[in-house]
Every structure is written in structure tokens, then in C-alpha cells.
Amino acid sequence: MILGVYPTTDLADAYAIELPSSATEDPETLARFVFSQKSAVVAGLLAIRDALVGIFGIKTTRQLKSHEREDKSTRVGMFRIYSSGRSEIVLGEDDKHLDFRLSLMCCNQSQNTRRVVLSTVVHCHSRLGHIYIRLISPFHRVIVKSALRRAARMGWPQEAPSP
Template identity: 50%
Template sequence: MPIELSFATPVALPAQSGITRLYPSVNLADAFAIGLPSGASDDPDLLARFIFANQPAWIGKLTSLRDVIVARFGLKTARHLATLAHVAKAERLGIFKVYSTSETEVVVGEDDTHLDFRLSILCSAGPEPDSGRALTLSTVVHCHNRLGRVYIFCIAPFHRMVVKASLRRAARIGWPVGA
């Protein structure tokens, strides 16, 4: 079955992703794929930056609300992470630290006292012959304590909405073209 060009479809974590077997145990693991039209870039770094730069406005509002809540628990806020992009020596993609890059995948994430997470942006051939190219956003989360497990339980539905909406919006705007 071809990956739809304008809908984010839940898929299994891609076997070729660097995050699939990263943690010995995970508290959240999901992946969503969307088709890339012919002519679209297959540079995962460019596509990731495009997705993060063009998210729906409601995601920023939801992130601000999240920041107000988690700051009370001493967790990293998006505002704090954004300042790291200006002062940290580590490469960052938006608010996230870049952990690895390859020709087909960028892995970003953060580590905190309550949990560690990684997000993979992977460009690949579709799951079946003649299904075209796909972009898959995968997330894995490893919780360190009860606060992490409660946090993931509360935000998981929002996380999935954010990923799907971000992919849909990028497809609607039009993916950057390949070189």
C-alpha cells in the first residue's frame, strides 16, 4: 500500500532507524510516515528544519502552556532549550540537540532528569515496491522515574497530534525541492 502524500500514517518503527533499538526499555515508541512527492528533497536535515519552521500556530500555544506547567517541576522548557541554541557548542535543530546525522536520517532529542527521548527524521523508500519515497518521524522515550512516566502518559496524545499536524502542514505548504 503506497504511503499517502498528504496524510501522516502510523507505521512501525523503521528497522533502519538509529533509534529503533536505542534504549533497553521504552515508555513511548511511535512512528508516522508521509509520502514525499517526486522532486521533493530527500535531505533529512533540510526536511526536519522545514517541518519545525512551519508548524501550525496552535503548536506554539500548546508548547507555551506545557512550559508553564513543567517549569513548576524543574523540567526543561522550550524557552530554556531555545536559549541553548545560541550558547551551546552542540549542534541543535530548533530546540533539540542533534545526536546524529546521515544521508538518510537525523536524530535529535533531549535528556532530562525525568526522561530521555529521541526523534528520528528518516527519508527512505516506501514500505513496498513502487510506493515512492517516504518521510518517517519516529519517537522513542525512556523514562527514569515516576514523574517521567506520568509526564509521558499526559502528553502522549498531544505528541501524536503534533507530529501528524506538522507532517500534514509541511505537505500542504509544499516540501522543499531536491538539489
């Protein structure tokens, strides 16, 4: 659980979507799937973000993705893996202006209903961080909700058959 990771939190949110019974419960598999399903709109928003933040010395998506090529076992897309368990994976990144963590958790709502919950917490280090998070938070919310809906439309990865 990422709540309480930082002494102060400048952004915290969580979004959930129902997971079909046939879908895998493996959080890393689900995270890799969710973060690989980028719409053209999201790709465009990230390109605009990268063009603007590079001026301020903030890591761009290209810089973050370059780490993935080095070692996929420690990253999911552009995000570093901080912890991984049976029902939750915690991803994120630290930068000079802010640190953030993303949690993708699988949980049972009832005997027949499962959900994927994608949570984010952000801790700002500076005025630049506070300005940045204020500017991008509306886009962040749209992107996270869009990523979950898009993954559901594409069809969640299925549970591997038992041998």
C-alpha cells in the same frame, strides 16, 4: 534507527507521509523544515506545557531554544542532533525525568514513491517521567501528525539542482 536505543521504552511511535519526487532527500533540511512549521494551536499547547513543567524543573522550550542560538550546527530547533546520515537524522534531548529521540528518515517505498518517517522513542527515569509521558502522549501524537501534514501543505523543500 532509534528502536533499541534504550533498554526500555515508555513510548514508541512512527508516522509517515509521502514525499514528492521533487523534494529534497536531505534529512536535516527536512527536519529543519518540519520543526519550523508550527501552527498557532501547537504554539499554544507548548506555551501551556512550558507554564506547567517549569514548576517541576523540566526544561522549557525557551531553555531548549536558547541552545540553538549558541550553535545551530548541533541543533535543529530546540532538539539536539545526536547523529546525521544520508537518509536519517536523530534528534532528541535528555532531562532528569526522561530522555527521548526523534528520527526523521527518508526511505523509498518503491521506485516512484518516497516517504518521510518521523519516529519517537522515550525512556522515563522516574515517576515524574511516567506521569509526564502519560499526560502529553495524546498531544504528542496530534502534534507530530499535524507537523507532517502542515509541511506537506506548505510544500517540501526542493532538491537542489545539480551543477
